Amino acid sequence: MPSNDFRLCFVGDSFVHGTNDPEYLGWTGRAAILAWKRGHRLTCYNLGVRRDTSSDIAARWQSEVQRRLPNSCAPYVVFSYGVNDTMMEEGCARVEEPVTIANTRQILRTAKSRGYGAALIGPPPIADRQHNRRIRRLSLAMGQVADDEGIPFLSTFGALTEDPVWMAEVSAGDGAHPGAAGYAKFAALVDAWHGWWFRG
Amino acid sequence: MPSNDFRLCFVGDSFVHGTNDPEYLGWTGRAAILAWKRGHRLTCYNLGVRRDTSSDIAARWQSEVQRRLPNSCAPYVVFSYGVNDTMMEEGCARVEEPVTIANTRQILRTAKSRGYGAALIGPPPIADRQHNRRIRRLSLAMGQVADDEGIPFLSTFGALTEDPVWMAEVSAGDGAHPGAAGYAKFAALVDAWHGWWFRG
Numbered sequence: 001m002p003s004n005d006f007r008l009c010f011v012g013d014s015f016v017h018g019t020n021d022p023e024y025l026g027w028t029g030r031a032a033i034l035a036w037k038r039g040h041r042l043t044c045y046n047l048g049v050r051r052d053t054s055s056d057i058a059a060r061w062q063s064e065v066q067r068r069l070p071n072s073c074a075p076y077v078v079f080s081y082g083v084n085d086t087m088m089e090e091g092c093a094r095v096e097e098p099v100t101i102a103n104t105r106q107i108l109r110t111a112k113s114r115g116y117g118a119a120l121i122g123p124p125p126i127a128d129r130q131h132n133r134r135i136r137r138l139s140l141a142m143g144q145v146a147d148d149e150g151i152p153f154l155s156t157f158g159a160l161t162e163d164p165v166w167m168a169e170v171s172a173g174d175g176a177h178p179g180a181a182g183y184a185k186f187a188a189l190v191d192a193w194h195g196w197w198f199r200g
Numbered sequence: 201m202p203s204n205d206f207r208l209c210f211v212g213d214s215f216v217h218g219t220n221d222p223e224y225l226g227w228t229g230r231a232a233i234l235a236w237k238r239g240h241r242l243t244c245y246n247l248g249v250r251r252d253t254s255s256d257i258a259a260r261w262q263s264e265v266q267r268r269l270p271n272s273c274a275p276y277v278v279f280s281y282g283v284n285d286t287m288m289e290e291g292c293a294r295v296e297e298p299v300t301i302a303n304t305r306q307i308l309r310t311a312k313s314r315g316y317g318a319a320l321i322g323p324p325p326i327a328d329r330q331h332n333r334r335i336r337r338l339s340l341a342m343g344q345v346a347d348d349e350g351i352p353f354l355s356t357f358g359a360l361t362e363d364p365v366w367m368a369e370v371s372a373g374d375g376a377h378p379g380a381a382g383y384a385k386f387a388a389l390v391d392a393w394h395g396w397w398f399r400g
Contacts, residue, residue, distance in 0.1 A: 024229040
């Protein structure tokens with residue numbers, strides 16, 4: 001009999017972490033609350049870390065996730081990153097696109113091979129037009145990898161670029177992270193997505 | 201100049217994780233919200249893992265915390281565990297008291313040596329009288345170690361045993377974890393505690 005003890009790890013960067021949310025939920029907490037209200041009592045682990053790139057995540061996710069997903073549970077992992085990879089430092093991207101893509105392929109293949117339900121969520125827009133061009137391009141490339149690997153991918157870039165709440169909160173904040181309402185918008189995208197196992 | 205970029209890791213078990221809270225905040229999220237409302241914009245990482253004993257925590261906390269507390273921040277770690285150590289399995293405690301005490305001493309010494317602000321919070325009562333006797337005893341011993349090491353210790357056992365909200369929610373739930381109101385009670389103890397750096 002398949003387990004109904006659903007346990008999810010959300011692995012990623014500061015957007016996964018929910019940085020600057022005065023309600024300390026981020027999009028992951030809000031997506032979990034929406035699922036709970038429909039009867040899905042998910043155990044969720046937030047493994048978002050500020051400033052993390054796909055290379056940081058590739059190096060840590062397996063050990064952190066294994067400790068949290070016992071054999072007895074139904075195990076899921078949601079990955080999301082990309083804004084930090086495309087950040088310029090001293091004239092170079094922190095992680096060049098081919099490396100992000102190789103990291104993504106390796107992460108998704110490993111997650112599949114371990115029997116985890118896996119999904120990938122693309123990076124959101126921030127308040128920097130040049131950076132956003134790179135984010136948009138990387139998001140498309142990440143979606144292609146997920147498609148190749150048969151893993152559901154949610155693009156957030158387009159929807160949040162057109163979302164006045166997200167864009168206003170990001171600009172009013174630190175230039176990258178929204179507040180509570182922006183994170184709620186992100187959560188609504190996840191909640192409505194066909195790749196989300198507990199969708200409304 | 202000391203950093204005002206306060207980053208906290210909450211390291212522990214399912215009570216730290218906030219298991220069974222339909223609002224997905226637990227006591228850690230609620231304590232952070234209370235601090236935020238007084239102007240402390242804390243970055244909080246929840247590193248609570250269901251079923252973790254002090255031995256599990258001793259084995260993982262350093263690698264998980266190091267990745268989340270960069271040199272540029274003001275680093276804090278709050279530890280809390282004990283209910284799982286005192287759980288009986290096949291006639292034995294999952295972790296015998298001398299081992300829990302040795303783990304605690306080692307954890308606190310390492311945290312100090314790394315320059316982290318550190319605190320220890322004792323295990324809460326559950327809905328099992330025999331188990332509670334062992335929890336109460338372990339909590340006293342943990343408090344003694346913290347005292348020896350000069351680390352602030354918060355005992356939650358007595359206050360929550362006398363708290364009808366905590367005890368009712370634990371009994372109504374899975375016998376160990378409260379719901380939202382019980383976690384709020386735990387958070388209020390932390391928020392009022394002299395050892396909490398951001399107290400009200």
